[in-house]
Amino acid sequence: MVVVQDPVQFPFAGSISRGHADAAWTWVHRDLCADLIAADRIADGTFSAADVEAVMPQILLRMKDGIAAAAADPDKDRRLRATLGSTDARDALPAIMMALRSRALLVKATAFGKALNAITEDAALGTALQSMPLKDQALAALLFHVAMGQVANPSRLVTTIIRISGNATEAAVIRMGFSPVIDAILAHAQNQLFVLQPSGPFADIDLICRSLDRFHRLVRSLTGYIEFARGSRWAMVLAAVTKQVSDRIEPRLRDVVSDLNQAMRRGREGSDRIDEDRMLAAINGVYLLATVRECRDSLALNALFDQAWSQSGQALEVHLQRNLDLIRQNPDDAPTSVRLDAGIKMAEVRFNPEYAETLRRARAAAERRS
Numbered sequence: 001m002v003v004v005q006d007p008v009q010f011p012f013a014g015s016i017s018r019g020h021a022d023a024a025w026t027w028v029h030r031d032l033c034a035d036l037i038a039a040d041r042i043a044d045g046t047f048s049a050a051d052v053e054a055v056m057p058q059i060l061l062r063m064k065d066g067i068a069a070a071a072a073d074p075d076k077d078r079r080l081r082a083t084l085g086s087t088d089a090r091d092a093l094p095a096i097m098m099a100l101r102s103r104a105l106l107v108k109a110t111a112f113g114k115a116l117n118a119i120t121e122d123a124a125l126g127t128a129l130q131s132m133p134l135k136d137q138a139l140a141a142l143l144f145h146v147a148m149g150q151v152a153n154p155s156r157l158v159t160t161i162i163r164i165s166g167n168a169t170e171a172a173v174i175r176m177g178f179s180p181v182i183d184a185i186l187a188h189a190q191n192q193l194f195v196l197q198p199s200g201p202f203a204d205i206d207l208i209c210r211s212l213d214r215f216h217r218l219v220r221s222l223t224g225y226i227e228f229a230r231g232s233r234w235a236m237v238l239a240a241v242t243k244q245v246s247d248r249i250e251p252r253l254r255d256v257v258s259d260l261n262q263a264m265r266r267g268r269e270g271s272d273r274i275d276e277d278r279m280l281a282a283i284n285g286v287y288l289l290a291t292v293r294e295c296r297d298s299l300a301l302n303a304l305f306d307q308a309w310s311q312s313g314q315a316l317e318v319h320l321q322r323n324l325d326l327i328r329q330n331p332d333d334a335p336t337s338v339r340l341d342a343g344i345k346m347a348e349v350r351f352n353p354e355y356a357e358t359l360r361r362a363r364a365a366a367e368r369r370s
Contacts, residue, residue: 001099001106001109001110001145001146001149002014002015002016002099002106002142002145002146003015003016003017003018003021004016004017004018004187004190004191004194005017005018005191005193005194006018006019006194007193007194008190009190009240009241009244010186010190010237010240010241011088011092012141012145012183012184012186012187013095013137013138013141013142013180013183014140014141014142014143014144014145014146014180014183014184014187015145015184015187015191016092016095016096016099017092019085019089020084020088020089020092020096021092021096023083023084023085023086023089024084024089024092024093024096027066027080027083027084028059028062028063029042031066031083032059032062032063032066033055033058033059033062036055036058036059037051037052037055056100059100060097060100060101063093063097063100064097066080067080067093067094067097070090077090095138095142098138098139098142099142102139102142102143105139105142105143106142106143106146109142109143109144109146109147110146110147110149110150112128112132112143112147113146113147113148113149113150113151114150115128116128116147116150116151116156116157117150117151117152117153122159122160122163125156125157125160126160126161126163126164129157129160129161129164129178129181130164132144132180134176134177134178134180135177137177137179137180140177140180141180141183141184143180144180144181144183144184145180145183145184145187145188147184148181148184148185148187148188149188153217153221154185154217154218154221155217155220155221155224155225157181157221158181158185158221158222158225158226159225161173161176161178161181162225162226164176164178165178168225168226168227169226169227169229170226170227170228170229170232170234171229173226182222182226182234185218185221185222186218186222186234186237186238186241188214188218189215189218189219189241190237190241192211192212192214192215192218192245193241193244193245193248195207195208195211196208196211196212196245196248196249197248203284205284205287205288206287208288209287209288209291212245212249212288212291212292212295213291213294213295215245215295215298216294216295216297216298216299219238219241219242219298220297220298222234222238223238223297223298242298242299242300243300245299246299246300246301249288249292249299249301250301250304252285252288253285253288253289253292253301253304253305253308254304254308255281255285256282256285256286256288256289256308256312257308257311257312257315259278259281259282259285260282260285260286260312260315260316260319260346261315261319262275262278262282263275263278263279263281263282263339263342264282264315264316264319264323264339264342264343265319266322266323266326266335266336266339267335272333272335272336273335274335274338274339279338279339279342282342282346283342283345283346285312286312286316286346286349286350287349289305289308289309289312289350290349290350292305293305293309312350313350313351316343316346316347316350319339319343320340320343320344320347320359323336323339323340323343324340324359324362324363324366327340327363327366327367328366328369331366331367340359340363343359344356344359344360344363347359
């Protein structure tokens, strides 16, 4: 619920990195609670969430004592940092303990986030947001992070808190206690970096496109409405995360036209055959290109996108025409048929369904004449 995947360049009070959570769990079951948590059951994966819940009071008590002992003794604190692997992991322990203590509230926060999607009246949405424990910023940070994972349209939340705050400036939002909402949006935006890491023809392009769309919705909910102070932490995080996401997408955009050309071009020597990996990469690239087009306002890729968009359209039209000519000459040519199928699928994404349907009719007519 509150765990975010590494890399986490910018920490937020309402989220805990996967690395820090794993380090804390190792410390708990190995050093604090070896008598409560059997090492062999951890090793074979049979120690369940229900088993953890049964000993949670003892776990929390021993964690509290362990943190207090480290705080009172520099040598113990140094050993604890070494055990956890970093100072950042040591600093995350209070947030981890709060999340564990608040686990029942976190479940309710998930339901709260889902319920926000069904609220259609702005006044009711404002009342719901103000029902959160805004005076306890640490707890509110956890709850809003969990809730934000369920919110389909974060822009509605932002416009509502602006209306309540009476101003769209950072200072006004902070003054009304809504900092955890902005932090939650930024944390979820940063968390998309984990999904955008995979590469190669077999990367889950649907997942990547959904993640990119989610990133866009989150970022636009802030940049489209909040007036960030120049040089503020929020402005810095936005700029840095936008650059990181753009840097991960850039190499894929650079390969779109090359993959398309190689996948759709007939072999010049020997027997013609389909390069399945290259064809998959080409189709994935066109899907990604269409997604970037919808999300370009939240990315730093305008020049590269414009070039890839224009060149991919030109190349696809040329290859489609060539393969239509080839199918007229030899309607039983299997590789050409496969290329046409793939090309029409890409045309539907790159251009529109009407153009793809026109191509299907042209292909059918060519095959009939032949």
